Amino acid sequence: LVASLEQVDQTYIMVKPDGVQRGLVGEIISRFERKGFKLTGLKLFQCPKELAEEHYKDLKGKPFYPPLIDYITSGPVVCMVWEGVGVVASARKLIGSTNPLQAEPGTIRGDLAVQTGRNVVHGSDSPENGKREAALWFKEGELCEWTPAQASWLM
Ligand code: RTP
Numbered sequence: 001l002v003a004s005l006e007q008v009d010q011t012y013i014m015v016k017p018d019g020v021q022r023g024l025v026g027e028i029i030s031r032f033e034r035k036g037f038k039l040t041g042l043k044l045f046q047c048p049k050e051l052a053e054e055h056y057k058d059l060k061g062k063p064f065y066p067p068l069i070d071y072i073t074s075g076p077v078v079c080m081v082w083e084g085v086g087v088v089a090s091a092r093k094l095i096g097s098t099n100p101l102q103a104e105p106g107t108i109r110g111d112l113a114v115q116t117g118r119n120v121v122h123g124s125d126s127p128e129n130g131k132r133e134a135a136l137w138f139k140e141g142e143l144c145e146w147t148p149a150q151a152s153w154l155m
Pocket of ligand 1: 064068097116117118119121122123124
């Protein structure tokens with residue numbers, strides 16, 4: 001009841017191509033589901049170069065930018081939008097540090113990855129970017145607003 005008065009945010013979560021190739025899609029979705037957030041968008045998608053460049057435009061000029069664009073476009077990704085109170089910061093905690101060797105055990109990257117350039121999952125870094133990225137990766141009508149039957153247990 002208290003939580004229902006708080007702001008519900010959106011975050012854009014993406015299983016990167018290494019996560020898809022390694023068969024980690026179910027495992028990663030499961031962590032957000034079990035936490036209690038609400039899935040409002042989900043698709044398997046081959047990302048075109050232009051979209052990868054738009055998504056990572058703030059990193060243009062970094063030495064790892066060209067390999068990052070190659071990596072993200074190297075195979076299908078799984079695009080998701082999750083909603084909930086505090087979902088952006090909580091998802092970042094569930095994901096763990098950018099460098100998987102520094103990510104805590106129990107986090108997705110801490111448990112499942114080794115290299116920064118192969119860190120299996122993306123999560124928006126602010127509620128503003130959550131909204132921006134959801135709109136960038138999903139077309140109008142692809143997101144689904146719904147009320148979970150058991151919402152009162154979590155929200
Ligand atoms: P993400 O956007 O994927 O959730 O990652 P992040 O916020 O934790 O990290 P960010 O600094 O925004 O970097 C985006 C992605 O670029 C790759 N990267 N490689 N030094 C490197 O080789 C390096 N640094 C960053 C990673 O795939 C990182 O997730």
